[in-house]
Amino acid sequence: MAATKAKPAKKRTPRAKGKGRGGRVASGRSARPRVRLENDERRAQLLSLAQRVFTERAYDDVSIDDLAAAAKISKGLLYHYYPTKRDLYVASLRETAAELLAAVSTATAADAAPAERVRAGLDAYLRHVKGLGKVFVALLRGGIGSDPEVADVLEETRRAFLDQFLARAEMARILASSPLVHLALRGWLGMVEATSIEWVANSVVEREALRDLLVENLIAILRNARPAPSG
Amino acid sequence: MAATKAKPAKKRTPRAKGKGRGGRVASGRSARPRVRLENDERRAQLLSLAQRVFTERAYDDVSIDDLAAAAKISKGLLYHYYPTKRDLYVASLRETAAELLAAVSTATAADAAPAERVRAGLDAYLRHVKGLGKVFVALLRGGIGSDPEVADVLEETRRAFLDQFLARAEMARILASSPLVHLALRGWLGMVEATSIEWVANSVVEREALRDLLVENLIAILRNARPAPSG
Numbered sequence: 001m002a003a004t005k006a007k008p009a010k011k012r013t014p015r016a017k018g019k020g021r022g023g024r025v026a027s028g029r030s031a032r033p034r035v036r037l038e039n040d041e042r043r044a045q046l047l048s049l050a051q052r053v054f055t056e057r058a059y060d061d062v063s064i065d066d067l068a069a070a071a072k073i074s075k076g077l078l079y080h081y082y083p084t085k086r087d088l089y090v091a092s093l094r095e096t097a098a099e100l101l102a103a104v105s106t107a108t109a110a111d112a113a114p115a116e117r118v119r120a121g122l123d124a125y126l127r128h129v130k131g132l133g134k135v136f137v138a139l140l141r142g143g144i145g146s147d148p149e150v151a152d153v154l155e156e157t158r159r160a161f162l163d164q165f166l167a168r169a170e171m172a173r174i175l176a177s178s179p180l181v182h183l184a185l186r187g188w189l190g191m192v193e194a195t196s197i198e199w200v201a202n203s204v205v206e207r208e209a210l211r212d213l214l215v216e217n218l219i220a221i222l223r224n225a226r227p228a229p230s231g
Numbered sequence: 232m233a234a235t236k237a238k239p240a241k242k243r244t245p246r247a248k249g250k251g252r253g254g255r256v257a258s259g260r261s262a263r264p265r266v267r268l269e270n271d272e273r274r275a276q277l278l279s280l281a282q283r284v285f286t287e288r289a290y291d292d293v294s295i296d297d298l299a300a301a302a303k304i305s306k307g308l309l310y311h312y313y314p315t316k317r318d319l320y321v322a323s324l325r326e327t328a329a330e331l332l333a334a335v336s337t338a339t340a341a342d343a344a345p346a347e348r349v350r351a352g353l354d355a356y357l358r359h360v361k362g363l364g365k366v367f368v369a370l371l372r373g374g375i376g377s378d379p380e381v382a383d384v385l386e387e388t389r390r391a392f393l394d395q396f397l398a399r400a401e402m403a404r405i406l407a408s409s410p411l412v413h414l415a416l417r418g419w420l421g422m423v424e425a426t427s428i429e430w431v432a433n434s435v436v437e438r439e440a441l442r443d444l445l446v447e448n449l450i451a452i453l454r455n456a457r458p459a460p461s462g
Contacts, residue, residue, distance in 0.1 A: 058379060060317050086291050148289060179435040184444060186429045187422035191452075194421020195414045204410040213415060213455055220451035221422075224444055 046071055046081055050092035055138040090149050096139045097157040103128035104164045121165045122211045129196050137197055158189055184225035188218050277302055277312055281323035286369040321380050327370045328388040334359035335395045352396045353442045360427050368428055389420055415456035419449050
């Protein structure tokens, strides 16, 4: 696998070896104008740049040259990390999704009661989403045509959210119990996404009001999908 | 505006003039191997082809050459109708959305009671969506990165759906009454989209059961967003 070019995400560049853990070298001190960063820092820098660029401009309007120029690195070095524009785009979507999941995960204590867990998770989600602003909208509205990898990123993120928002064990049991409940939960998640996109773009409503609406709707939706609710 | 290249959607080609309303000319009868069609038919053919191609393959993996070859026309003629791959892609999304809206519009009688209108609209929507299959999933999961025009197509479609599903005059009044109700309705539409995508991909649930769940959820969501419901 290390010999293929298709999955370079964990590949190490020999040039960066032996530079220690010293972090970034200020560009002014470098013999060359380019900023030399450790691999992980370089990746983080490129992902953050891609989040911004793909949020501000249409995917088709961004070229590898633009990205390399914005990162102040050569096209060759950019290709080393991300062989295609699409690879960088997909990696930046993954990064945005991972950050959002991490924020929710920190907020949802595993031992909390289910409703409290959902409320705390939504609160953390909405706070983080507000901070992301347009980057969040780009994540959900993004996707490159019918690109299957982009669809996978969003799909995995949705599944992880349901796991986070809802207590794992109990939810697995409920999901297995009825395909209609499964559909209803997916629908609730679609509602969370649609309302948070609208809220980020045009927020007049307080975060707490939206959070409470989403919690109440989850309860109502589960009740409608399950004629005999257990809680 | 006729002089710009940016909006060629209504442009007429002089070559097609004077050919009357004769419809398609069978390819076998033509002096050249290319099928010569009237402009509107050619557009319809290209849109239908694009719906299929962009559903089956990732946007980045489809070239103008592939599209021209599949349509059995020259690249030059394809460019005449759609100057870029993106133009054709956006036009094919618009076409899918327009067909879906037309199906819903036919089903929702303006004089029906609001709940009946929503029920009939959802029924027509789910039937049409099932017929579209993967093309529907591509419409909603589609979008070229952060492409603003793609976002506009989806946004306009959502707005038109809310108009169709809900009686126009009454809804405008309710929407104006509270930003939280507005968010709740957008959330309901997100739920309709999310559940129908899941349902098309993996349908074990009967159409009627999903339709009824969506109607009941709309009622519950509006009740949660408006402490004092008027209906």
